[in-house]
Amino acid sequence: MTQKDALPDVVSVGQYLAYRLIEVGGPHVFGLPGDFNLTLLDEMLTVPGIEWVGNTNELNASYAADAYARTGRGIASLVTTYGVGELSAINGIAGAYAEDVPVLQITGMPTTTARTNGALSHHTLVDGDYDHFFRAYKEVTVAGAILRAADASREIDRVLRAALDESKPVYLGIPMDVAAAPVSAAPLRHALRATPSDAVALTDFRGALAEVLAGQTQVTILAGPRVHRRKAEGILEAVAAHPGVRVATQASAKSMLPETHAASLGVYMGQMTPSGATRAAVDEAPLVILAGTVLSDVLTGFYSQAFDLAGAVELGISTARVGAVTFHDVRLEDSLRVLDEVVTGLVLTPAETPEQVWPWRAESDEPGDAPLTQKQLWTEVQQWLPADHIAIADAGTALYGALELQMPEGTDLLAQPIWSSIGYTLPATLGTSLASTRRSVLFIGDGAAQLTAQELATILHRGLHPIIVLINNAGFTIERVIQSPRAVYQGVTPWDWTALPAALAPGIPVVTSQVRTRDDLHRALVEASAATDRAVLIEAHLAADDAPNLLARLGSIVGG
Structure with a gap:
């Protein structure tokens, strides 16, 4: 018997949405609880197959959902509370819009009566207008609705179909009373499909x-x-x-x-x-x-x-x-x-594909015990990077180093070069690790990691085992390359990165190491591959002004 065969005749709006999310490939629901979404969450979590993924903040939840959807699972979703929660997530949804990622932002809202009467409630702008943030989301989504009990299932289907059609994010606002309202389950027996070509x-x-x-x-x-x-x-x-x-x-x-x-x-x-x-x-x-x-x-x-x-x-x-x-x-x-x-049907001349130049495949002539350089780091990574993994590179030094790697068979590169929101990739690693059986390998700078580091706690507590190579160059080297390398704003406060996992997840074993030479990095990467049952954090210390070739080229173009 399939799940559709076992459906009751009537379900709540929250249950209806949960069944649809499972159908479109998003059984993991990211987000945070808040008083306006608790009824919705209670209803959704009664549906077998739905799994709640609590995040440390709403921005991280939106990043994680974005990466989850990018793995090809389908439409990802996150649940936030009204106002304070959904506004924290809107940057991540904007990134999903810019990069064509189907993510459903679900906002738990005050009751329909409160909205109709313009009640002055917490989490609002206390002006009686409950549509401020719905209007804001219209700028970064292709479809949206604030649900009513009378047509909730139809609107859920319409909005999800828009995400399927356009590969863009969408929005649903669900008032507390609507979340538990009964609707017919009959539409769930018919699959949602993207609009076919004409x-x-x-x-x-x-x-x-x-x-x-x-x-x-x-x-x-x-x-x-x-x-x-x-x-x-x-x-x-x-x-x-x-x-x-x-x-x-x-x-x-x-x-x-x-x-x-x-x-x-x-x-x-x-x-x-x-x-x-x-x-x-x-x-x-x-x-x-x-x-x-x-x-x-x-x-x-x-x-x-x-x-x-x-x-x-x-x-x-x-x-x-x-x-x-x-x-x-x-x-x-x-x-x-x-x-x-x-x-x-064409008769083509077999093409001669020019031989590719992979700079990190060239052996470095620098001593293995000398201070680690970008050239040594990426050369060592090129030799080590395994097949059938998901490589993830944050905007900045990490991305421009990773772009010149030759990816082995079955290993993809996930990046966000259009929206380029630094810090995106650490929560994204949570999303990829939940969505795929392939192990994730994250390359991220210290400046970027400081924006979203708390999501490492979620990764560790859920028993996930990514490999994280943290490039510690004491700040924002990509910005240094572009302009004003000595400016005070280019630096970040120093953290004890290898102590962070124990602080965020006491008692959970994590392999940590600090590397300052190529020989150190080689040993750390070998150890990382062997530690398949644990997460790995490698802190690589590099000079603040050292940059991969491609990043240096970008600096010369942008900086004039």
Whole structure:
């Protein structure tokens, strides 16, 4: 008997929402309790399969939910209380919007009567207007609703479908009295599905694509993060398997196509592209197919792309463009399938993929007992990084070091280069560790970690075992590279990082070490791989002004 077969005829609104979250891949619910969401939580947690993940604050909950959804599980969710809670989370939801991540923000609200009467309540602005924060969330979500008992189930389904369709965050405000209100369970027996592509538009796109590709001898694709958001990596890999196809990825989609794949060109970032051969292969291609790309500043080397954008084929989440013609209601996963079919019928010249330059694979000539440098750190990480892990790199030094790693088979890189909210990745490690059986490996700077360090407590108390490499360079080196390296605001207060796990999770064994040389780091990483039953924290001490090559290049561009 399935869960749907065992459904009662009537459920509460909170239960209805819980059943839908399980269906769309989000059984873990992040967040914090508050007086306005307690009834909702009590109702949701009666549903078998729902698991509460209490966080240390609402911002961290939003970061964790974002990363949970990025693993491909589906729509992630977090529950906060009205006003003070939801406003703490809004930065994380904005990041999910910028980076196309389907997260459901659930706000427990005062009663419908209080809202209707404009009662002056705590957690409000005491002006009788209960929609201030709903309006704020409209700026960073694609759909939202404040539920009424009369149409709660219909509105829940509408909002969740919008997240499925757009791969963007959505919002539900649930008053206390509505959370426990009874609704029919009948709609739960019918699965929610994303809106399919328009058949006529898809056919028209197929014809236009076949026409523009006719006569091409090779096909060059620049793939972006939206391919991953639509769970279409397998289709992209099928396209890449055709002789004559070459695929570069954006930094936010690094390793989406395995970097050992014969068709892989590596990462493309305009003038910041690590490999000159990769940049030339994309910029000089007679026709570029942009699959799920985002042409933002960092991802294009500050708008330095030189390929013909107007003449390109562009495959978006819900549209496809061939030259000047846009085809609406064409889903990215479907346009990629059409691309695969069209390329199958072409006679292409087998492409010679330029040999990739992986700087961290070059052996360092610095002594192993000398003070640790960025070059030594990333060279050692490159040699050690295992297959089938999730690598996570925070915005800053960590990201720009990790971008030049060659990811081993089955190891992805999770980063947030568009929103670039420092500190995102430590709570994100909680999300990935819950969503995937693969072990997470986090690279984060000390400045970033100080923003969200308390979520390490949740990671440890839940018995999760990530490896954390904390780059201690006494502050914000990415900002030092850009401007005013000696300014007082570039530093952070020193912490005893290796003592932190014991303070946050007394009695829970954690492997900790401080490394100051490459030899130290080598031993610590070997120990980390062996400690599969414990979390690992490696504090790597580096000079404040030392920066990976790619970060130094960014500084020279931005700093003029």
